[in-house]
Amino acid sequence: xxxxxxxxxxxxxxxxxxxxxxCDYTNSMFDYFLWYKKYPAEGPTFLISISSIxxxxxxxxxxxxxxxxxxxxxxxIVPSQPGDSAVYFCAASGSAGGTSYGKLTFGQGTILTVHx
Amino acid sequence: xxxxxxxxxxxxxxxxQNVTFRCDPISEHNRLYWYRQTLGQxxxxxxxxxxxxxxxxxxxxxxxxxxxxxxxxxSTLEIQRTEQGDSAMYLCASSLGTSKGASTHTQYFxxxxxxxxx
Numbered sequence: 001x002x003x004x005x006x007x008x009x010x011x012x013x014x015x016x017x018x019x020x021x022x023c024d025y026t027n028s029m030f031d032y033f034l035w036y037k038k039y040p041a042e043g044p045t046f047l048i049s050i051s052s053i054x055x056x057x058x059x060x061x062x063x064x065x066x067x068x069x070x071x072x073x074x075x076x077i078v079p080s081q082p083g084d085s086a087v088y089f090c091a092a093s094g095s096a097g098g099t100s101y102g103k104l105t106f107g108q109g110t111i112l113t114v115h116x
Numbered sequence: 117x118x119x120x121x122x123x124x125x126x127x128x129x130x131x132x133q134n135v136t137f138r139c140d141p142i143s144e145h146n147r148l149y150w151y152r153q154t155l156g157q158x159x160x161x162x163x164x165x166x167x168x169x170x171x172x173x174x175x176x177x178x179x180x181x182x183x184x185x186x187x188x189x190x191s192t193l194e195i196q197r198t199e200q201g202d203s204a205m206y207l208c209a210s211s212l213g214t215s216k217g218a219s220t221h222t223q224y225f226x227x228x229x230x231x232x233x234x
Binding site: 034043049104106 | 174213230
């Protein structure tokens with residue numbers, strides 16, 4: 001049962017353009033969402049997060065949008081840079097008292113390639 | 117560097133052998149997590165500790181797996197009688213679990229230990 005899904009295995013964009021990575025979830029008990037970036041042979045690096053009480057959170061070039069009714073979130077990177085090329089994972093966590101509290105449930109990842 | 121550290125970074129072992137991995141979390145973090153990642157998949161939760169107490173174990177964690185955090189600081193993950201299916205990247209993460217809001221949910225990962233079982 002894949003509770004967090006990233007349906008695009010890969011995405012290729014030109015340097016300077018916008019990268020949009022998408023993520024869908026099925027568990028309505030999730031109330032906190034995070035994006036991680038991962039380079040080969042390294043652990044995931046935290047990028048940005050959003051609470052379910054918000055619909056947008058911005059940090060520099062990175063913006064995360066949350067659509068609770070559609071159970072969908074997206075990460076926008078503007079402008080994209082070649083150094084952004086990595087695997088991006090979305091992850092979700094539940095509220096205290098729920099079965100998904102504390103642990104993160106990850107999607108399968110999307111490989112982003114930014115071409116110079 | 118005061119991030120999460122893991123040792124060893126790579127481990128190659130023969131089927132049936134026991135292996136042990138170590139994780140040192142960020143010093144002020146009281147929560148520690150273990151995940152496993154296989155090729156083409158996202159990390160999957162294995163278990164987590166708050167201080168020295170193991171609060172949850174995934175059904176992925178068979179009887180051959182055991183994790184400890186005896187003094188609430190570093191943690192070890194042991195796999196007994198390794199099988200080829202245990203080959204994966206084992207990731208450790210830590211978080212500050214006592215505060216409300218973002219710090220409770222945001223987990224910081226170490227570089228991982230890549231296990232290869234021959």
